Amino acid sequence: MAPKDKYTVILPTYNERRNLPIIIWLLNHTFTENDLDYEIIVVDDASPDGTLEVAEQMQKLYNPKHILLRPRPGKLGLGTAYVHGLKSATGNFVIIMDADFSHHPKFLPAMIATQNRTRCDIVTGTRYAGDGGVYGWDLKRKLVSRGANLVADTVLRPGVSDLTGSFRLYKKSVLEKVMGETESKGYTFQMELMTRAVGMGYRVEECPISFVDRVYGESKLGGEEIVEYLKGVLSLWLKV
Ligand SMILES: Nc1nc2c(ncn2[C@@H]2O[C@H](COP(=O)(O)OP(=O)(O)OP(=O)(O)O)[C@@H](O)[C@H]2O)c(=O)[nH]1
Ligand SMILES: *[C@@H]1O[C@H](CO)[C@@H](O)[C@H](O)[C@H]1NC(C)=O
Ligand SMILES: *[C@@H]1O[C@H](CO)[C@@H](O)[C@H](O)[C@H]1NC(C)=O
Ligand SMILES: [Mg+2]
Numbered sequence: 001m002a003p004k005d006k007y008t009v010i011l012p013t014y015n016e017r018r019n020l021p022i023i024i025w026l027l028n029h030t031f032t033e034n035d036l037d038y039e040i041i042v043v044d045d046a047s048p049d050g051t052l053e054v055a056e057q058m059q060k061l062y063n064p065k066h067i068l069l070r071p072r073p074g075k076l077g078l079g080t081a082y083v084h085g086l087k088s089a090t091g092n093f094v095i096i097m098d099a100d101f102s103h104h105p106k107f108l109p110a111m112i113a114t115q116n117r118t119r120c121d122i123v124t125g126t127r128y129a130g131d132g133g134v135y136g137w138d139l140k141r142k143l144v145s146r147g148a149n150l151v152a153d154t155v156l157r158p159g160v161s162d163l164t165g166s167f168r169l170y171k172k173s174v175l176e177k178v179m180g181e182t183e184s185k186g187y188t189f190q191m192e193l194m195t196r197a198v199g200m201g202y203r204v205e206e207c208p209i210s211f212v213d214r215v216y217g218e219s220k221l222g223g224e225e226i227v228e229y230l231k232g233v234l235s236l237w238l239k240v
Contacts, residue, residue: 023099045081125207191233
């Protein structure tokens with residue numbers, strides 16, 4: 001008999017002390033109710049709000065085999081946080097999501113079922129297909145997000161509708177191979193990852209999700225991020 005599937009969730013955190021307990025509660029609930037084996041790897045980058053202390057409390061509350069802490073000494077960025085977390089992953093599947101509720105755990109059963117049904121390598125949550133959508137954003141942010149996707153899609157042509165989203169499920173072996181090839185460090189990491197995965201011939205399925213704005217904390221999207229993003233798309237286009 002094949003060994004039971006296990007799902008590793010990598011949660012990068014920076015100033016998420018208010019969101020973390022709820023997201024972990026929901027994840028435990030979702031996996032346990034569906035009789036799925038799981039672990040959550042929290043990669044906190046020395047958040048000044050004390051996120052790590054909250055994560056330590058969570059580890060005591062849940063079985064420590066379910067909550068792994070892999071903190072780093074400073075804010076080293078999202079891309080490397082995923083790489084760092086992945087090193088400790090013991091599941092055969094890895095889920096990457098934000099810890100601020102933009103990615104709701106309630107979509108996981110559908111994403112897992114999609115993988116199980118299609119046997120694909122990656123399931124990506126998409127805001128731009130089926131019942132997907134975005135909530136809590138003002139028009140500017142919606143336009144920026146749509147525009148970002150449109151630019152990336154036009155330039156890179158990966159054939160995946162939500163390229164900049166980062167709520168995804170991967171076969172661990174696939175994620176390891178694709179991450180090994182990925183050079184971006186910041187916001188373009190997810191986009192490069194997906195573009196490369198498609199280029200490497202991996203099979204991607206999509207699952208509609210609705211995306212809500214972060215519940216607690218400040219949004220950091222500004223003009224600087226947009227410029228960085230455009231530079232990222234351009235350099236990807238030259239590289240891949
Ligand atoms: N470990 C780590 N986590 C980070 C870092 N930057 C962001 N995060 C976390 O990564 C996830 C996504 O980051 P967000 O800041 O929410 O990015 P965003 O959704 O584009 O922007 P917001 O509008 O602020 O929500 C969240 O769980 C953050 O706490 C970082 O440098 N290191
Ligand atoms: C995890 O979820 C299950 C199912 O909902 C629940 O019975 C259990 O008490 C939860 N664990 C904790 C520590 O809350
Ligand atoms: C995957 O599908 C098989 C066959 O339908 C089923 O027995 C199994 O429980 C499913 N696993 C998950 C994780 O959904
Ligand atoms: Mg967010």
